[in-house]
Amino acid sequence: xxxxxxxxxxxxxxxxxxxxxxxxxxxxxxxxxxxxxxxxxxxxxxxxxxxxxxxxxxxxxxxxxxxxxxxxxxxxxxxxxxxxxxxxxxxxxxxxxxxxxxxxxxxxxxxxxxxxxxxxxxxxxxxxxxxxxxxxxxxxxxxxxxxxxxxxxxxxxxxxxxxxxxxxxxxxxxxxxxxxxxxxxxxxxxxxxxxxxxxxxxxxxxxxxxxxxxxxxxxxxxxxxxxxxxxxxxxxxxxxxxxxxxxxxxxxxxxxxxxxxxxxxxxxxxxxxxxxxxxxxxxxxxxxxxxxxxxxxxxxxxxxxxx
Numbered sequence: 052x053x054x055x056x057x058x059x060x061x062x063x064x065x066x067x068x069x070x071x072x073x074x075x076x077x078x079x080x081x082x083x084x085x086x087x088x089x090x091x092x093x094x095x096x097x098x099x100x101x102x103x104x105x106x107x108x109x110x111x112x113x114x115x116x117x118x119x120x121x122x123x124x125x126x127x128x129x130x131x132x133x134x135x136x137x138x139x140x141x142x143x144x145x146x147x148x149x150x151x152x153x154x155x156x157x158x159x160x161x162x163x164x165x166x167x168x169x170x171x172x173x174x175x176x177x178x179x180x181x182x183x184x185x186x187x188x189x190x191x192x193x194x195x196x197x198x199x200x201x202x203x204x205x206x207x208x209x210x211x212x213x214x215x216x217x218x219x220x221x222x223x224x225x226x227x228x229x230x231x232x233x234x235x236x237x238x239x240x241x242x243x244x245x246x247x248x249x250x251x252x253x254x255x256x257x258x259x260x261x262x263x264x265x266x267x268x269x270x271x272x273x274x275x276x277x278x279x280x281x282x283x284x285x286x287x288x289x290x291x292x293x294x295x296x297x298x299x300x301x302x303x304x305x306x307x308x309x310x311x312x313x314x315x316x317x318x319x320x321x322x323x324x325x326x327x328x329x330x331x332x333x334x335x336x337x338x339x340x341x342x343x344x345x346x347x348x349x350x351x352x353x354x355x356x357x358x
Contacts, residue, residue: 070248070249070250071250072250075128075337076124076250076251078127079123079124079125079126079127079128080123080124080254082101082126082127082130083101084099084100084101084123084126084127085099085100085101085168086098086099086100087100087167087168088146089163089164089167091141091156091159091160091163091164092141092149092156092159092160094141094146094147094148094149095146095147096138096139096140096141096146096147096160096163096164097119097138097139097144097145097146098119098136098137098138098139098164098167098168099119099120099122099123099126099136099137099138100134100135100136100137100168100169101126101127101129101130101134101135101136102130102131102132102133102134102135103134104134104168104169104170104171105132105133105134105169105170105171106170106171106172107132107133107134107170107172107174107175107198108133108134108135108136108165108168108169108170108172108174108175109129109133109134109135109136109174109175109176109177109347110136110137110138110161110164110165110170110174110175110176110177111125111126111135111136111137111138111177111178111182112137112138112140112157112161112176112177112178112179112182112183112185112186113137113139113140113143113144113179113181113182114179114180114181114182114330115180115181115271115275115276116143116242116269116271116275117143117144117179117180117182117259117271118139118143118144118145118258118259118270118271119137119138119139119144120137120144120254120255120258120259121137121179121255121332122137122332123137123254123258124251124254124332124336125332125336125339125340128340128344129340129343129344129347133347134168134169134170136164136165136168136170136174138160138161138164140157140160140182140185141156141157141160142271142272142274142275143270143271143272143275144270144271145261145270148272148274151274151277152274152275152277154184154185154188155188155192157185157188158185158188158189158192158193161176161185161186161189162189162193162196172198173195173196173197173198173291174197174198175197175198175199175200175201175292175347175350176189176190176197176199176200176201177200177201177203177343178200178201178202178203178205179203179204179205179330179331179332180203180204180205180206180329180330181205182203182205183202183203183204183205183207184205184207186200186201186202186205187200187202187205187207187289190289190290190291190293191287191289194289194290194291195290195291197291198291198292198350199291199292199293199294199350200289200291200292200293200294201293201294201295201296201343201346202293202294202295202296202311203296203298203331203339204296204297204298204301204302204303204329204331205303206302206303206307207307207311225273226263226268226269226273227268227269228263228264228265228266228267228268229260229266229267229268230265230266230267231266231267232260232262232267234266234267235260235266235267235268235269236253236256236257236260239252239255239256239259239260241329241330241333243302243328243329245300245328245329245330245333245334246328246334247330247333247334248333248334248336251332251333251336252333255333287314287315287316289315292319292350292355293315293318293319294319294320294321294322294346295308295311295312295315295319295320295321295322296322296323296324296331296339296342297321297322297323297324298323298324298327298328298329298331299323299324299325299326299327300326300327300328300329301327301328301329301331302329308321320346322342322346324338324339324342325338327339
């Protein structure tokens with residue numbers, strides 16, 4: 052797939068390289084965070100949580116080969132009046148590994164993490180890329196057990212870019228062991244590659260690796276890409292609210308967003324993040340937070356649309 056890129060990406064990166072981390076970013080990383088683990092299907096699932104335990108809450112679901120810490124600078128900004136949880140799906144981050152991976156199992160992990168983290172009422176699940184597939188599957192299976200889902204640049208008609216890169220043997224094959232932490236970090240780049248805020252990229256790169264015998268390597272299990280592909284069958288009228296976030300320069304073309312909107316019953320708001328690439332939290336995190344906050348405020352003060 053040819054992925055559109057933002058205009059003048061070199062100029063954007065040149066400007067960003069001169070930036071020091073802004074105060075909102077350093078404050079977010081310094082925010083109080085709880086870390087915990089819950090066993091789901093015999094496997095430990097790690098998660099991070101911000102905010103006080105509360106009746107309402109959010110669960111943030113990362114994309115393929117990513118992990119909970121992609122949300123470190125996002126979660127605190129959403130936690131003023133909600134419990135916010137980001138989990139490592141099995142096969143990712145610091146969670147355990149399985150013999151095989153399915154959307155159904157990942158959806159179960161989302162629901163059990165929400166309960167274990169102290170979210171007392173149906174949560175809103177926010178999923179990016181492959182995480183959007185997980186959110187849709189959770190809504191399809193658990194329905195009214197969710198308050199709503201938000202799907203961020205998820206190509207339900209096709210493979211995610213991570214899945215495609217793994218299938219084409221361009222990335223995500225057997226894990227390479229690097230001789231030093233610095234060498235591993237230097238090899239980090241998102242797929243598809245795109246301009247990023249350098250301080251966000253540096254944080255995510257540093258939290259994406261672990262020490263292994265002989266050096267350092269990535270945290271994900273390559274077997275996560277052997278699961279069955281997502282299909283448009285995930286798209287149907289669901290028993291919870293749904294919203295679609297579209298990255299202007301992401302991987303989901305407008306006609307696919309329209310297809311998703313149509314199959315979801317033409318009731319899901321479509322919110323575009325201007326100038327953003329697929330990995331919105333890496334290039335336009337504040338716009339992403341603003342969109343989520345605005346959507347949740349509307350959901351808090353309105354009734355769901357009737358089919």
